[in-house]
Amino acid sequence: MMRMMKMFASRDIRDLHHLEEEVQRLQEVQERSANHIALLQEVQERSANHIALLKEVQERSANHIALLQQQLANKTQDIERLQAKLQSQQDYEKMKTELRTLRARTQTEEDALSPPSDSTENDPVIPREFRTPEFHHFCGKEEPWSESKLPVENRRSSSSSLSSVSLHMCVKEESMSESDGLLYEDEDEDEEDEEELDTSRLTRRVRETLQKHSIGQRVFGHFVLGLSQGTVSDILARPKPWRTLTRRGREPFLRMKTFLSDQTSVQTLTGIQERLRGIVPWVRSPEMSSDQVIRNILDQNHSKLMDVDSRSQRGSEDVIRSILHQAKHEMHVTSETPEEVHYGTQNPSVQSPADFVQSIIRKVKCEMDEDTHPSASPAPLSIITHSFPTHPEPRTQECVQQECVQQVCVGSCEDEILESLDLDTVSITQRVKEALVVNNIGQRVFGEEVLGLTQSSVSELLSRPKPWTKLSLKGKENFIRMHRWLQDPHNVQRLTKTDQRARLKRDSQRPSDAPGHGFCLSAGSGAFEAIKRPRVVLSAHEKDSLRAAYQLEPYPSPYTIERLASQLALQTSTVSNWFYNYRSRIRRDGLTEPVQTRTGLSPASPVSSGLVSVKQEACDPEMEEDTHRHTCVTVRL
């Protein structure tokens, strides 16, 4: 029994083992299945990602294809445009050929028609463009010459209107082709301001032209660029690259380009230059300006004027006509003398003989008004109830203005009239500047005698005239004074004499043993303190010291500036101005690289690079003067 029981027990145990093994096997299978499921899920996710990726790639490809198609379309358009341009240039070439032929033919005709050489007849006639209020404006985009713009008299006087126009066209065409090389871009006129100019080439050509025609920088600057001689010299000697120029800085170069592209500009400027020098013989005496001629006529007719009631419209007109007749005769005798060369009182905007005649009428009116209401400048402005006779001829806008301003005379100020006026301040300042330059009248004298302002205020007023509408009433008064001053030839003469007296006075007051530079800085010299401080002229030692300081610290702190000023016995403003100017001129002459950022050393600084010392020497704005002196200067900062 016992044996039987043992046998069953052992069997049960075996079965139990089997069962355990089965359970273990099942667990393993379960684990494997779980792994497989996880693996499958992972594969599924990856597949999903792949699908998304494929979709993205598909989208990108579609976009790329669209882009390429767009580019293709653009390129096609470009090709079409270029083909069209090519076509137009073919026409241009044809025109050029035709013009050359025409020019050759015209030249032959001119040669046949022209009388033997005569110095007077060869004198270039001043084109009307130069008689605008601002000469340099003519250098703008407007076509300077066309048959329709020529006054009738001019058209008649031409040996052949066809040949005249053709010649101008040829000149224009020729100058265009010459100046083409100055441009990098196409010649779309609307985008002229955006065209990139080769400033170096442009200035070189201008210099050559000026030299060739013996035109001075002063005349060129004054009439073409509206800049002073010094600035012209600077621009011509060191033209900045086009890209570095501001819009304002580009303006002179655009004017130069226009100047070069118009042969008549050169001829006109040559004529002006020659007359200013007195080279070209005048029928009347060289000193005598057209205003003086008119003045003489007026003087001769003064008795007539006195005999006539100045307030009588008919009488005034008769006198005016009589004087006018004589003036016309005088104009004829003087054979197209450029009355605008004298800018004292002549209206530079005169465009035709008819306008010139009107200007004479205005002068006569001024004269009559002056007789009735002598003025003393600067005087408070006011209104009088004087009215002028109605002008028999169509009145120009300026004529209306003229009469309106004439109502503003000596006395007290009337705001309503001031507000009702609308003067061209740019034109007025331009004419005043021209009058001052041509008559050698200083801004100081003009400011003191006419406007009651200092020289600096005059300079500001003349160089940056505000538009009339932007001016306050007080500001408008200055322009009315200038306008009135321009009306009367006596004013210019008076001021010229005043200026001459002032110069003589200054000369007589000048001590024979004038002190050298820096005399004003000598402390304790009370007598000198009353004298106007002379211009500071830095000595070589001072410049060396400042340059050395610049090399150490291009942007010195206020403390450093104080120390430098103290060590060199200079004003702090002088030192800081020197640094501003030096940096500016380093930049100007270096051209390609900025001086530095405010925190770091300059790439142009001799301290930052071994190469820079060479560069610095080459472009040092003051080294030219000091001829590369390598003085060892120690500056204790």
Place this chain on the structure above:
DNA sequence: TTTCAGTCAATAAA
């Protein structure tokens, strides 16, 4: 307030 572009005008140089 500082810096800068642009300019003037006094002065020097050619």
Place this chain on the structure above:
DNA sequence: TTTATTGACTGAAA
């Protein structure tokens, strides 16, 4: 007399 240089100034921008 003309041209070049340069200290000083201005308004704008940062």
